[in-house]
Amino acid sequence: MAEATVPEDDSIVSRADRALYRVEQGFALIAGLTILAVMLVSVANILGRKLGEWANDAGLDGIAAWLGPVPGFVDWMEQAVPLIAFLAIAYCQRLGGHIRMDLLVGQLRGRALYVAEWLGTLFILVLVLVLIWGSWTHFGRSFDWNAPMYSRDSSIDIGLPLWPVKLLVPVMLAFMALRLGLQLWAYTAAIRDNPEHGVGVPRIESAAEQAEHEAETLHEIGAGEAR
Amino acid sequence: MTPIEVSIVLAGVLILLVMIGVRVAFATGFIGFLGLFLIFYLDRGQDAGRAFAVSLQIAGQIPHSKMSTYVLGLIPTFILIGYLAYYAGLTQALFEAAKRWIAWLPGGLGLSTVFATAGFAAVSGASVATSAVFARIAIPEMLKLNYDKRFAAGVVAAGGTLASLIPPSAILVIYAIITESSVGQLLLAGFIPGAVSALIYGALVILLARMRSDLGPPVGGFSLAERLQVLPGALPILFVVFIIIFCIYGGWGTPTEAGALGAFVVLVMALWRGMGWDNLKGALIESAKLSAMILTMIWGVLIYVRYLGFADLPGAFSDWITSLEQPPILTLLCILGAYVVLGMFMDAIGMLILTLPITFPAVIALNGGPAVSAADSALGMSGDQVAVWFGIIVVKMAELCLITPPIGLNCYVVAGVARERHGITVQDVFRGASPFFIADVVTVAVLIAFPGIVLWLPSLVIG
Numbered sequence: 001m002a003e004a005t006v007p008e009d010d011s012i013v014s015r016a017d018r019a020l021y022r023v024e025q026g027f028a029l030i031a032g033l034t035i036l037a038v039m040l041v042s043v044a045n046i047l048g049r050k051l052g053e054w055a056n057d058a059g060l061d062g063i064a065a066w067l068g069p070v071p072g073f074v075d076w077m078e079q080a081v082p083l084i085a086f087l088a089i090a091y092c093q094r095l096g097g098h099i100r101m102d103l104l105v106g107q108l109r110g111r112a113l114y115v116a117e118w119l120g121t122l123f124i125l126v127l128v129l130v131l132i133w134g135s136w137t138h139f140g141r142s143f144d145w146n147a148p149m150y151s152r153d154s155s156i157d158i159g160l161p162l163w164p165v166k167l168l169v170p171v172m173l174a175f176m177a178l179r180l181g182l183q184l185w186a187y188t189a190a191i192r193d194n195p196e197h198g199v200g201v202p203r204i205e206s207a208a209e210q211a212e213h214e215a216e217t218l219h220e221i222g223a224g225e226a227r
Numbered sequence: 228m229t230p231i232e233v234s235i236v237l238a239g240v241l242i243l244l245v246m247i248g249v250r251v252a253f254a255t256g257f258i259g260f261l262g263l264f265l266i267f268y269l270d271r272g273q274d275a276g277r278a279f280a281v282s283l284q285i286a287g288q289i290p291h292s293k294m295s296t297y298v299l300g301l302i303p304t305f306i307l308i309g310y311l312a313y314y315a316g317l318t319q320a321l322f323e324a325a326k327r328w329i330a331w332l333p334g335g336l337g338l339s340t341v342f343a344t345a346g347f348a349a350v351s352g353a354s355v356a357t358s359a360v361f362a363r364i365a366i367p368e369m370l371k372l373n374y375d376k377r378f379a380a381g382v383v384a385a386g387g388t389l390a391s392l393i394p395p396s397a398i399l400v401i402y403a404i405i406t407e408s409s410v411g412q413l414l415l416a417g418f419i420p421g422a423v424s425a426l427i428y429g430a431l432v433i434l435l436a437r438m439r440s441d442l443g444p445p446v447g448g449f450s451l452a453e454r455l456q457v458l459p460g461a462l463p464i465l466f467v468v469f470i471i472i473f474c475i476y477g478g479w480g481t482p483t484e485a486g487a488l489g490a491f492v493v494l495v496m497a498l499w500r501g502m503g504w505d506n507l508k509g510a511l512i513e514s515a516k517l518s519a520m521i522l523t524m525i526w527g528v529l530i531y532v533r534y535l536g537f538a539d540l541p542g543a544f545s546d547w548i549t550s551l552e553q554p555p556i557l558t559l560l561c562i563l564g565a566y567v568v569l570g571m572f573m574d575a576i577g578m579l580i581l582t583l584p585i586t587f588p589a590v591i592a593l594n595g596g597p598a599v600s601a602a603d604s605a606l607g608m609s610g611d612q613v614a615v616w617f618g619i620i621v622v623k624m625a626e627l628c629l630i631t632p633p634i635g636l637n638c639y640v641v642a643g644v645a646r647e648r649h650g651i652t653v654q655d656v657f658r659g660a661s662p663f664f665i666a667d668v669v670t671v672a673v674l675i676a677f678p679g680i681v682l683w684l685p686s687l688v689i690g
Contacts, residue, residue, distance in 0.1 A: 025512070028512045028515045028516060028519075029508065029511065029512055029515070031515035031518070031519065032508070032510075032511025032512050032514055032515040033511060034515075035303040035304070035306075035307050035511060035514050035515060035518065036307070036511060038300050038303065038304065038487070039304050039307060039487045039490045039491060039494075040487075040491070041487075042300070042304070042483055042484045042486075042487030042488075043484075043487050043488055043491045045484060046474075046479070046480040046484035046485075046487070046488060049480075050479065050480075074297050077297045077300045077483070078295040078296065078297055079295070080300065081294050081295060081296060081297075081299045081300055081303075081522070082290075082291055082294040082295055084303050084515065084518050084519070084522065085290075085294045085299075085518070085519060085522035085523065085526065086290070086294075086519070087515065087519070088512075088515040088516050088518070088519035089519050089523055091512075091515070091516060091519070092516045092519045092520050092523070093250075095516065097516050097517070097519075097520050098250040098251070098252055098253070098520055098523060098524075099250065099251050099252070099520060099524065099574055099576060099577045100245070100248050100249065100250040100251055100577075101245055101246065101248060101251070101572065101573055101574075101577065102248050103572055103634070104246055104247060104248060105247065105248035106248075116247060116248060117248070119247075120247065120248050120249045120250070123244065123249050123253065123254070123257055124249065124250060124253040124257075126257070127253050127256050127257040127260060128253070130260055130283065130286065130287075131256070131260075131286065131287060131290060133283060133287065134283040134284065134286050134287015134288070135287045135288070135290055135291060136287075137283070137284060137287055138284075138287045138288040138291055138292075162295075165291065165295070166291050169290050169291045173290075
């Protein structure tokens, strides 16, 4: 599948990049499986409800008793979306996937480029550190060692504790901070050595390069399709 | 400085950050947090430590609380449909079906391409990717029959832009969430304008073929059996589009459930076509990445929106817009004009997320406020209606910018695929796509002049 071009070599920063990337891939896969689960549970919910209604109308009470919407459906869905939003956030950053406007930065080359990228990354890191703190206190207001299920608050329908997903936010943002720290390190190395393409950070692609990249990805998919 | 002045300065800084390439999601979140701090520090007279603590608490809960929203489950589901659709073999099947059924008309293969791309773009929701896929499938077939190469490339680039209006459309869901409009109504509202756009493209192809005999020959001679044979492969596309429309229209289920049903059908189809675990895993990870990107932008901008609420910049902007001594429709056209300019340089989703928090309240105010009735309004629509209608218009505008220079990405992607094999340059594609651009401008004008085209389908549901 699509991999942004993140140049690699034997340096420590590149090895650290790849090690972290493996962890990020694992989280991204869990996020993907969550999407699959959301889809399957939603299908079960609508089919269960509709078939249950029909069975009821047809007087098939025995069958209708077995069918019905998924208990606590909306509660489960509300827990699932933050998983999808945060588990893959660092993975997306590693591949340069978060949207930006690179019309100006894309014109820069060499040190000027790396300095600009370094600054841009620093802005994100500052925000992420603030949000780790803020979302941690948000978790703290929900978690209580002495409460049932350690929880001061719970979901509306079936009373799921909210703190596990609230805790996930600062944890995944911490991985994001790790990724950003690593990118700062990589850009610092790039500023020092001034290579053509910095190691461990995504390459900026022109519209034409992006297009070719996209086309290559789809070619692989096309090969899958032909099988 | 007053809060309004501070917010104008911060809006300037935000634009600057975005211009120098800070990722949009985090640039908005950063400015939102900074603004919250400044409001409490400067305006409410708190000491710096206290102001920081308050803004930390407000900003810190947004990522979790705004993501714990049922309707957001739609976005990953719609994205998954797109990735799975490739594996389900829907592209080739659609093109083949379109070819056998309508290629006997003038400009035949071009016409088939328009409808096949429209169908696939709708389901995949990805304009650029659709153009890339069909550049591989449709351009070689057209060139084999001596179709004009600019025309062939232009049709494919333009066809991809039909992605965003026909359901399932992730970008309309994003619009609904940012503006707190009805997701169901927006998804329904997109269908007719999307279909009309496709029909106008089709009419344009026929017209071009009539005017220029060198464009390319029609392709006919398929028996009824041959035509029927290709239908089953293309049916899942229709199923996905119509299940979403009917679920919402008939009140059978929520948009999220409808999207999930669509994704399930495409998944079964893809598995039946022999998709293995590696491909499924790839599709899941790609969906997770794209979902993370979109959801991050949503919570990032919602931090900014929370700040804007405190500073009341949208209110001030709306007051200014409504005080202008000119007809409201002219002001609206100016706003849309600004979108065209912005769209030439920015990605559609990023552009909408950055601008909607300010332009949307202004448009609502321009019409007479959120609770205005159609009779009392400036644009002849109620507050809810104008919210839906404006959404369809801006999304159509954003799509249109995919085929304009300098960074019309669809054109680059088509040239990227077709340059080496067929010697088609980016300039060829832009020129080939230009008639479709003009057609789109006409479409937007029609949608502005006759809002009923947009509002009819959702109005049936409200009753």
